[in-house]
Amino acid sequence: MRVVVCIKQVPDTTEVKINPETNTLMREGVASIVNPFDEFAIEEGIRIKEKHGGETIALTMGPPQAEDVLKTALAMGCDKAYLISDRAFAGSDTLATALTISAAIRKIEENDGPVDLVICGKQAIDGDTGQVGPGIAVRLNMPPLTYVSKVREINPEQKYIIVERLMERGKEVVKSTLPALLTVVKDINTPRYPSLFEIKKAAKKPMIKLTFNDLGLREDQTGLKGSPTWVNKIFSPELKSVSGEIFQGEPEECVKKLAERLLELTKGVSL
Amino acid sequence: MSYLKIDKDLCVGCGVCVDACPQSALYMKDDKVEVNDKCNLCGACVGVCPVNALSIPREEKKSDLSDYKGVWVITEHDGKKPVNVTFELIGEAVKLASKRNTYVGAVLLGNNVSFMADDLFAYGADKVFLCESPVLEHYRTEPYSEVVVEMVKQFKPEIILSGATTQGRDLAGCVATKLETGLTADCTGLEICPETGNLLQTRPAFGGNIMATILCPNTRPQMSTVRPKVFPVPPKTDKKGEIVNFSFDFSKINIRTEVIEYLPFEEKISLADAEIIVSGGRGLGKPENFEMLKELADTLGAALGASRAAVDAGWISYEHQVGQTGKTVRPKIYIACGISGSVQHMAGMKHSDIIIAINKDPEAPIFKISNYGIVGDLNVIVPLLAKELKKHLAS
Structure with missing residues (x-):
């Protein structure tokens, strides 16, 4: 099995604060991390290799410093890493990103051999779109299996996979041929912490850089030019302030007043 | 290559853009903003500049998009009835369509599902594009996306809305890629730009800390997914409409997945x-x-x-x-x-x-x-x- 895990470096959005004076994001000092959903993808990719043999390759697209997330993936147990980085890719939306990543996976196939499985996190926490995974699948002509919460069975000889998909009101069990693309949710596993030994070992693993010229794409297919969607405006949402009744002071008094209102409101609501 | 354009004459050196940049690519030099090579053209700075000193120059493509008409909603259903987000989106589609002087279409795919068309009309659809086949019994990405792509190529809608559910996101992501058009996830607001007629798609961005309005000006259809409950279910009427039957030859596509089993969750207060x-x-x-x-x-x-x-x-x-x-x-x-x-x-x-x-x-x-x-x-x-x-x- 040759597995490619697609990961993304994201700002730790839980740390982002809004500057109340200018109403803009304050980014200073916000750490960059591996997109949390991608850690489950890395872990699953490594587990599949450990069970079925083969290799697991980590892939990311981003600025040069995105190399850091590949180092994490290598330390967790990936065998090799590819960094797609080029100014030509700046401004990519999900369509251009998926095309660029799929071209890189084709390049990996040229270098290393056929890919049986591509694994992505279900979405990145900065964009929250979940669109890149299905986009890569379409470009590579692989069936997309999204929101996977469990890999039940992989049969590398007969080339099929059976997964459970987490839907709103239940789980769906799906069988697909290989190669295929999975996007995974956090129920799928518990990602491991790399040991110091693994971190040291990771420094010796191959890290390959891919640029625009390696991918065989046209300039108008990538970056800003290859992106049909544009960010037109960024703004802090205006809250429709309501002049509510806010109680302060003695807890007992406050609770009494709130309970009165609440009991009035819940008339007609089936309790 | 594309780049961030800084008009130094306009820049007042307020530094708002420096704070707004997610990449730490902007910095102040001699009281004017400068950009380094970390810039990934995300556009966060452009919208916050109070004096419009920042811009990302784009080539205006002169493509004729006037053939594209109609606001479509992809129906999601459980085999018995459409789920509520479908009606919520039809309600929103009616508003958008009236501003564009066009019709509302609902795409309905499945096996023996034509009876659901009445509900789709009752909530505001003018036309239902219907494709029925045993192949479409369960939602599967490949046959569903192929049918929708074919329908779009034939009928050329200008806007397609779909629920931002597991199914809707899966389908829309594949359809948009096949059509090579723009898709905006999880929109919380949809408007028509009065000047250009483009769809203004508002969504939380950068981890949900700020809102962004996204445009898809040069390709059609403009596609959006919208979370359930963002818009209200519109009132039901006795409106009727037209069913457009669509036949599709499934033998020409390769379907590589099969749904083996469905395990519903225990009912509890959802x-x-x-x-x-x-x-x-x-x-x-x-x-x-x-x-x-x-x-x-x-x-x-x-x-x-x-x-x-x-x-x-x-x-x-x-x-x-x-x-x-x-x-x-x-x-x-x-x-x-x-x-x-x-x-x-x-x-x-x-x-x-x-x-x-x-x-x-x-x-x-x-x-x-x-x-x-x-x-x-x-x-x-x-x-x-x-x-x-x-x-x-x-x-």
């Missing part, structure tokens, strides 16, 4: 359908305090919700999460306990009829959108409230 929600955030301080909230929730017959902070801290499972990355809810009453009200949380609950906040910080943003609130220690307030309510509800 967050999305609850009339009252009691929700807890970081202010709870520890996981055990959700027990206290649960008591209040049980007293009211309410579902239990949580903020992203509480879920990320591991205090409660993800299925309880309300907000941009959790569920969008519009209950009759939403009680937020120890939730300060981040943009991404409020994006998921601000449409609740009545919002009640309990928080120790009187400056917490949540109070701004609350109809009622108590400033105080929730460890004291919540048990007192549960007790007080029990007293009255028992009598």
